[in-house]
Amino acid sequence: MRLHFRFTRNLQKVPFNYQHNLISCFHKWMGWNQIHDEISLYSLSWLQGGIRIGNGLNFSNGANWFISFWDENIGKSLIKNAVSNPEFIYGMKLLEINIQETPDFGSRERFVAASPILIRKYDDEHRAIHLTVNDEDSDSLMTRTLKNKLKVAGLDFDILVKFDRTFHNPKTKLVIINGIANKANFCPVILEGEPQAIKFAWNVGIGHLTGCGFGSLL
Structure with a gap:
């Protein structure tokens, strides 16, 4: 199960090393206060849609992000929390979430x-x-x-x-x-x-x- 997120444009410049804030928001939406487990059965992409400006990134047309879960129940829980608390990072806000089912693959x-x-x-x-x-x-x-x-x-x-x-x-x-x-x-x-x-x-x-x-x- 993959969740595709779309966000509004940033109001503050996004530094190149923004990943810790991405993790913090993910934990906020999951209701976790710290690293939840040693082996993660989920994966987080980086933000997409940014343009380098000086010493940071700008997402003038908004940002896209995806998270993938093996356990779909965890993903459904995140959707509920994200919709009720749409504040993201660097002034961005959640616009929409789209669900992608796991594709079929070959060998x-x-x-x-x-x-x-x-x-x-x-x-x-x-x-x-x-x-x-x-x-x-x-x-x-x-x-x-x-x-x-x-x-x-x-x-x-x-x-x-x-x-x-x-x-x-x-x-x-x-x-x-x-x-x-x-x-x-x-x-x-x-x-x-x-x-x-x-x-x-x-x-x-x-x-x-x-x-x-x-x-x-x-």
Whole structure:
């Protein structure tokens, strides 16, 4: 289940690192005061429709945003709260919400990253290492993370995730959330496996911190 939001234009300049405010509004609409769980079975895109002006973004024609949920009941709860409290961020207000049902997929699909994909592992001192397209184990870590989410959801499907390395212009993006720098990847991904697992991935996203605006798929 995917919810597409449309907002009025911003009244204040939107900084490049606006993601923490996006997360805060999501938690407000969900009635959460803090990170709700370690493994998110939902994913948040970034805002769409902005134009760079100086050191920030302007959404003169309004902004679009989407959130995807594996559990449709969570999505329905958010709709109710958002409609009753339409204040968004940087002076924007909610105009409308459209519901998109999860599409049917085949056994091999290619997706574009609607928000950058974060892949991390930890060294012996538990320091986070952020991986890029060029790291050999990035594919296996994306696959492992998605399989962990499937397990949390009580599902047992086979799936393989890998970057599309025929894509000629992969980029990394440094995203700062609450003072923590995260190096993430803008690169399409290819999913191979059971169609139900691919439907699951379309909703929950790929990689880590999908509930904080990473790894949503188009």
